[in-house]
Amino acid sequence: MNKVEMFCLLCAQPLRIVPNWKTLFIRHFPPCLCEKCFSKFELSSTTTALYQYNDAMKKYLHQYKFLQDVALAKVFRQQIHTQFKCEAATIIPIPMHPIKQKERTFSHTEELLKAANIPYTQLLEKTTVETQSSKNREQRLKSASLFRLNPVAQVEHKDYLLFDDIQTTGTTMRHAKQVLLEAGARNVRTFTLING
Structure with a gap:
């Protein structure tokens, strides 16, 4: 599968998202924050x-x-x-x-x-x-x-x-x-x- 480039909504760093079976077959939203930003919550x-x-x-x-x-x-x-x-x-x-x-x-x-x-x-x-x-x-x-x-x-x-x-x-x-x-x-x- 192809990588889709998106950006963290808080720090604007690129997010590398590889679509997988979870995003295709079950309700699993792609991440919109980088791990560094999300770890602060x-x-x-x-x-x-x-x-x-x-x-x-x-x-x-x-x-x-x-x-x-x-x-x-x-x-x-x-x-x-x-x-x-x-x-x-x-x-x-x-x-x-x-x-x-x-x-x-x-x-x-x-x-x-x-x-x-x-x-x-x-x-x-x-x-x-x-x-x-x-x-x-x-x-x-x-x-x-x-x-x-x-x-x-x-x-x-x-x-x-x-x-x-x-x-x-x-x-x-x-x-x-x-x-x-x-x-x-x-x-x-x-x-x-x-x-x-």
């Missing part, structure tokens, strides 16, 4: 996140979310796909406020799931343009409700899984979970790419 010790927040992750999030580099949604696609490919619960990404999404041009949580080819349903709406990252711990814990049910959403008595990019105090997930449970969800679990 630290696996999470929790069962509710894939990675720990560290300097490499801080730089990644800044480039992905705030510099609007949507191509970086592919960085963790294999890990997200592996985590969710057999998930029985309906996956709900944490939404952005429409004004924030217009500014950023994409929903970072939805793009992570799309890149990993994971189906999801959006049942929630964000009620405030304030971000949790702009608040300290005490302010986050005292926040008014951050979400409401989408007016056309039908919450069934079944299992749901909330997905977000990062969790620090858990306020975002707690608010979203409460809305779903009050609307009739049987069970709501949470999972994040990064544990802050």
Whole structure:
């Protein structure tokens, strides 16, 4: 098979990729980071996140979310796909406020799931343009409700899984979970790419 030349999305070093049976017959995404860049990410010790927040992750999030580099949604696609490919619960990404999404041009949580080819349903709406990252711990814990049910959403008595990019105090997930449970969800679990 021929080699395909691609470049690391973080350091731009060439990646030499040789297609193999995994990439042809099973859902195995080609790498988009070099081994050196990928090795800087630290696996999470929790069962509710894939990675720990560290300097490499801080730089990644800044480039992905705030510099609007949507191509970086592919960085963790294999890990997200592996985590969710057999998930029985309906996956709900944490939404952005429409004004924030217009500014950023994409929903970072939805793009992570799309890149990993994971189906999801959006049942929630964000009620405030304030971000949790702009608040300290005490302010986050005292926040008014951050979400409401989408007016056309039908919450069934079944299992749901909330997905977000990062969790620090858990306020975002707690608010979203409460809305779903009050609307009739049987069970709501949470999972994040990064544990802050």
